[in-house]
Amino acid sequence: MPSQYRPQLLGWIDDLYKGTNYLxxxxxxxxxxxxxxxxxxxxxxxxxxxYLCISFICIIGSLFLIPSLIYSLPSCNSKxxxxxxLTFLFCFILVLYLMIPELYQNLFTRKxxxxxxxxxxxxxxxxxxxxxxxxxxxNPIHFLQPNKKRIKEYDWTDLHGVxxxxxxxxxxxTTILMVCEPGTHKTIDHVLLDPLxxxxxSYQVWGWVNNFMCFNDLISLNDGKYTWEQExxxxxxxxxDQGWPEWMVEAFxxxxxxxxxxxxxxxxxx
Numbered sequence: 694m695p696s697q698y699r700p701q702l703l704g705w706i707d708d709l710y711k712g713t714n715y716l717x718x719x720x721x722x723x724x725x726x727x728x729x730x731x732x733x734x735x736x737x738x739x740x741x742x743x744y745l746c747i748s749f750i751c752i753i754g755s756l757f758l759i760p761s762l763i764y765s766l767p768s769c770n771s772k773x774x775x776x777x778x779l780t781f782l783f784c785f786i787l788v789l790y791l792m793i794p795e796l797y798q799n800l801f802t803r804k805x806x807x808x809x810x811x812x813x814x815x816x817x818x819x820x821x822x823x824x825x826x827x828x829x830x831x832n833p834i835h836f837l838q839p840n841k842k843r844i845k846e847y848d849w850t851d852l853h854g855v856x857x858x859x860x861x862x863x864x865x866x867t868t869i870l871m872v873c874e875p876g877t878h879k880t881i882d883h884v885l886l887d888p889l890x891x892x893x894x895s896y897q898v899w900g901w902v903n904n905f906m907c908f909n910d911l912i913s914l915n916d917g918k919y920t921w922e923q924e925x926x927x928x929x930x931x932x933x934d935q936g937w938p939e940w941m942v943e944a945f946x947x948x949x950x951x952x953x954x955x956x957x958x959x960x961x962x963x
Contacts, residue, residue, distance in 0.1 A: 698871045698878050702857050706866065709854030709899050713909040719901050722887065723917035724805070725927040729813055730945045731905050731917070732931070733898060734805035735885055736825075745799035748792045755788040794831050797839045798824035804931045808886065809945055812906045814953045815849040816944065817870075819884060820937050826885065842936060846944075847884070849906060851875055854886065854899050865889040868899050938962075 696705045724732040801822045809818040823841035824831065835841055852870045859865050867889055872882035887898040904912045914920075919927040932942060940960035947953040957963075 696855060698853060698855060698873065698880050700880065702855060702869065702871075702883075704857040704860060706856045706858055709856065709868070709896070711853075711903055711906075713904055713907045713911070719912070719916040720897065721918075722898055723901065724807055724931060725917050725919040725921075725924065726905065726912075726914045727921045727924060727946075728914070729948065730809055730811040731902070731914075732807045732809050732927070733886070733902070734807055734918075735888065736799075736802050736805045738805075740889065741799050741802060741805075744795060748795040748799065751788060751792045752796060755785055755792075790831075790833070793836055794824040794826075797836075798822045798826070801840050803935050807931055808884070810849065810902055810906060811945060811947060812908065814944070814947045814950050815906070816947075816953065817847040817849055817852060817884075818845070818941055818945070819847075820844045820935060820941075826883065844936070844938060844941070845882075845884075846941065847872060847882075848875075852884065853878075856896070859889065865891060868896070 695701055696708050698708065719733075721737065722734045724734050726732070802825055806819075806821045806825055810816075811818075821843060823835060823838070823843050847870075851873050853873060855869050855871055856866050857869060859867065867885070868887040870884040870886050871880045872884060873880055886902075890897075901912055901916075903909075928942070938960075940956055940962050943960075944953055944956050947956055
């Protein structure tokens with residue numbers, strides 16, 4: 694049975710459903726949680742370094758390898774040479790087009806790119822590199838803006854989880870939040886929640902978030918790197934100087950939709 698969300702993602706495995714009693718495991722991804730909000734890490738330092746090196750090697754390798762192959766083309770048949778030249782050029786451009794975003798998103802992702810869930814306002818907040826995304830298509834013009842960011846506020850009601858796989862021999866799964874138009878299954882945006890997990894592990898962060906948003910006692914607010922009393926160190930280490938808008942940082946702790954409205958009016962946020 695295909696995904697109910699359209700357009701369907703390549704590598705789709707399963708649609709995830711909201712509710713309590715999910716198998717949950719914060720693992721090493723949960724940074725902080727209190728009674729109002731929780732923050733999940735989406736990029737571990739080891740993964741960031743590994744994929745940064747891979748993308749860098751691919752880019753450097755293509756810069757040297759493909760031109761050298763073009764230079765060594767035979768000169769006997771001009772049509773063959775022309776065809777091979779176009780093929781090598783296409784491969785060269787394709788490698789750069791795929792690897793430059795990968796390089797940027799690992800190079801300019803700061804503090805693990807946390808995602809924030811407020812369960813009293815049902816809002817979700819992200820502050821991430823424009824290139825921090827699982828999709829391949831990127832506007833080439835944005836390649837000239839390596840530190841381009843997107844800062845968003847979403848309604849939890851409009852976010853729906855799906856699991857996709859990466860077609861590798863290791864069968865690593867990724868949990869994606871499909872941002873849909875209110876009351877529909879039409880996807881208008883995507884948010885990366887939990888990347889590159891083995892098997893059942895790809896469902897556990899989704900389960901923890903659901904139990905948290907439903908005020909379920911299956912989870913503990915002390916499961917993260919920082920305990921619930923350590924909000925000040927958490928914000929100092931993870932949030933401060935990362936470009937989060939001041940109103941949004943205050944909105945993390947909003948106690949109700951009405952309180953959130955007051956915060957936005959205070960900072961003149963539309």
